[in-house]
Amino acid sequence: MSATWRVLEYGSDSAAENMAVDEVLLNGLRAGDSPVLRLYTWNSPAVTLGRFQSIARTISLDAAARSGLPLVRRITGGRGILHGDDLTLSVVCKTSHLGLQPGVIPPIKQLYSMITDVLSAAIAAAGVVAAPGTSLNCRRDAASATGDCFAMVASSDLVASGIKVLGGAMHLSEDSILFQASVPLWTKSLQLDQQQLASDVFLGSHVAPDSVKQLNASELTEAIVGCWTGTYGGNEPERNCHLSNDELSRVIQLVETRYGREEWTKGSLRLLNTTELN
Numbered sequence: 001m002s003a004t005w006r007v008l009e010y011g012s013d014s015a016a017e018n019m020a021v022d023e024v025l026l027n028g029l030r031a032g033d034s035p036v037l038r039l040y041t042w043n044s045p046a047v048t049l050g051r052f053q054s055i056a057r058t059i060s061l062d063a064a065a066r067s068g069l070p071l072v073r074r075i076t077g078g079r080g081i082l083h084g085d086d087l088t089l090s091v092v093c094k095t096s097h098l099g100l101q102p103g104v105i106p107p108i109k110q111l112y113s114m115i116t117d118v119l120s121a122a123i124a125a126a127g128v129v130a131a132p133g134t135s136l137n138c139r140r141d142a143a144s145a146t147g148d149c150f151a152m153v154a155s156s157d158l159v160a161s162g163i164k165v166l167g168g169a170m171h172l173s174e175d176s177i178l179f180q181a182s183v184p185l186w187t188k189s190l191q192l193d194q195q196q197l198a199s200d201v202f203l204g205s206h207v208a209p210d211s212v213k214q215l216n217a218s219e220l221t222e223a224i225v226g227c228w229t230g231t232y233g234g235n236e237p238e239r240n241c242h243l244s245n246d247e248l249s250r251v252i253q254l255v256e257t258r259y260g261r262e263e264w265t266k267g268s269l270r271l272l273n274t275t276e277l278n
Helices: 015-030 061-067 108-125 191-201 217-232 245-259
Strands: 006-008 036-040 046-049 071-073 081-083 086-094 158-160 163-173 176-184
Touching: 015 036, 015 046, 015 071, 015 086, 015 163, 015 176, 015 245, 036 217, 061 191, 081 086, 081 191, 086 217, 108 158, 108 163, 108 176, 108 217
Parallel strands: 006 036, 046 071
Antiparallel strands: 036 086, 046 081, 086 176, 158 163, 163 176
C-alpha cells in the first residue's frame, strides 16, 4: 500500500503521556488515520515496563521511589527499559504499509525483521554497524537478567560488539502494529549515572556499554526517517507533524483512566476498553 507516513517528533515530560500517545496513534490508525513514525528523546529518566512484566520479580520500587523515577506500563511486551539517554521510536502502521497484501498477517518474527532490518541500516548510517542478536554474539545472563531489557538479547534485537543497541517490543491487533523501540545514545556524560540507576532499579544484571560509539540523537533521527521512508514510504513523508487537539484530548483521557494510575503500572487494573487491546 502506497502511503504518506506521518513523522512525529513528539515527547513529553510525562512517561504516562508518552505511552498514551502511542495508544492514541494506534487507535487512530484503526479508524483510518495515516501510518506514523514517531521519534523522541526524554527530558528526564523514566522506566517503561513490559505489558506482562512482574514488578515484584523485576523492579525495586524502593529504589525507584528514592530516585524519583517514574514507572509506566506499556501495551507492548518485553522487559523494562530505562529511558533518558536513548532515542525512542514507535512505528504505528498496518501490515499493508510494510508492503504485504492487505489483511495478511505474517509470523511475528517476519514482522520484527521487516522493521529491524531497516533500523539496522539506519543505525549503520549513523556510525554503528549492528546485526540481529544470537546467543553466540551477545552477552546474556539468563539466570539473573530478569528486569532490564538491555541485559538480555533476543534474536529480534540488534547488537554491535556484543552490546545490545536496539530493544523493541510489538503489539499486534489483527493487521494493526504498534512497534516500540529504544536505541541507547551512550552519552559519555550520562553513562555512569544511567548505569548506577539501572543497577539500583532493575533486579538482575545490567550490561554496561564499553565499546560502542556515542550516537547523536538528531543524526540518528534523520537516518531512521530516511531509511524508513525510503523503504516503506511510497510518498514524501509529512514532517514536523503535531498531535491534533482531538488526539491530545484522548491522550489526557488515557492518562487519567490508565497510564497515570498506579493500578495499571502495578498490573492490577483491568483494561477499561477491551476493544482497544484485543
